[in-house]
Amino acid sequence: MQKILIPTDFSDNAWNAIDYAMQLFRDKRCTFYFLNTYTPVIPSGRFMAKMIDGVRIVDAVRDASEEGLRKTVNRIQSKYGKTGHTFETISSFNLLTEEVKDLVDSLGIHLIITGTKGASGIDEVFMGSNTVRIIKSTKKCPILAIPQNFDFTTPSEIAFATDFNRFYTTSELSPLLELAEMFQATIRIVHVQQGIKALSELQQFNLNMLRRYLNDTEHYVHTVSELSSVSKTLEIFSQELNIHLLAMLNYQHSYMEQMTREPIVKRTAFHTQIPLLVIPELGMEGVADPNPEAEQEEQTINY
Template identity: 65%
Template sequence: MKNILLPTDFSENAWNAACYAIELFANEACTFYVLNTYTPHIAHSRFMAAALEGNMLEDTAKEISESGLAKVISRIKAQFNNPRHSFYAISSFSMLVDEVKETIEDKQIDLVVTGTKGASGLEEVFMGSNTVRIIKSVNNCPVLAVPESFPFVRPNEIAFATDFNRFYTESELEPLLDMSRTFGAVIRIVHVQQGIHALSELQKFNLDMLRKYLKNVEHYVHTVSELNSVSKTLEVFSNELDIHLLAMLNYQHSYMEKITREPVVKKMAFHTQIPLLVIPELGMCNKKSKNQNEEGLSVSQ
């Protein structure tokens, strides 16, 4: 059974991401945790009245959060009614990223699925600040970012972006392999270069190891010349080859890090037009029981 975390702010963007996740795992037994966090503004004042007002604001925010979660789960059950799936609401007075990290540990989450939304003109941002914060902060669970209004498409073509400069372990690639096995998907390894040139010995070794991990999966290697940015290049590649899912490993100096740091002008065309699977550097092999850390001590809640 998979444990899936669905953060929501009750927007249609978040609803679309939830629908994508439910359809993606339609044939698998899953427990979905629908999470909403609230942090009402509490006025700072030396007067007791301000404190009372703050408590009232918190109570109201809690009621809105719990009511919204109940409506979301009711809507999901009415639309999908999948006996393989169960749903639980989590309403928390907390910051979103902090609660996501705590829930991953507490509920042994296998995947976080979040919606993304772009803006226009100079306000355009990569995926949305909350999604970026989750991706940068979560280091023990894959994150699937689903674009705004993206309809579910069975991921028969998956791109895996890499520069071959880092050795991958098989456990780190398990989320990618799992997707490929589940949907019988082709994996297209895409290497973006600034000018086409031969791979170094290290890169050749890492590519050979990567191919060994993918030996039971249909896969191809594509080397493409960088356009004005990595994100733009991957967008064009995905469009031309009709890619349904783009996957990247997130580590220092990775494509994922480069994209989130690219200047706004260079990434303006990149809204993650397709779902983006971001795999943490440590992979899934190091997940601990919620009751133990490396020394066998209790983990604080």
């Protein structure tokens, strides 16, 4: 996790995610890429002005984006002083999800950190529309979603939710293991069942392989009965065991997919009460190699 991308719209919600990231990686040297995208409405037609006080609308919005990014870095410096991190700002005239995908490929991003907030609508109730769109569109990089009002807590208890129906590769487990190693955390593997029953042969094999991967990390396996929904079950499990971070893989028929498809009434309560690490189905590919010929507008600042 040496290259970390943090999208920001300069809201309190976005700052909370940045603040969490600064504390999470306070002892690790890494590069933070702060991204702000803008898509100004361009007036068309001969009766619509393209200038405001002599300044083109696109230029004005771009200048505001770049100024917001500068203020963000200054705010970090004011609060944390010399961090040992490298900060790069990227202002882009693009859609957020498209720019995120491009940067993951061109820069070799290892982790995306984003703030979450509830809104109206099906996807939005779960964790915020932008976060859901990034999760659905990003296939090569894990995403760490930070709840709007969550105060940083050292993640010494990490839950990994799985049904053991899929084999896990080292590239997929790498973010989970790295965080556990950074904070000497305990990993609690949680399996939600509709009625407790014995694992199938395939599930038992995948569990054995998972425990082999976690051999050097303190871990426990918990099997719990599903309550009204998977999300509610994981919420209560996290509360009772004082979990600081919940991790899960995002693939077809996974818990993550089930939760995004649950009826609104069943999943509003979950609302990402704790940070959620979503790991895409990386397989053996891992993370994309960086492309040194990236053309985004970047400003590098070392502290």
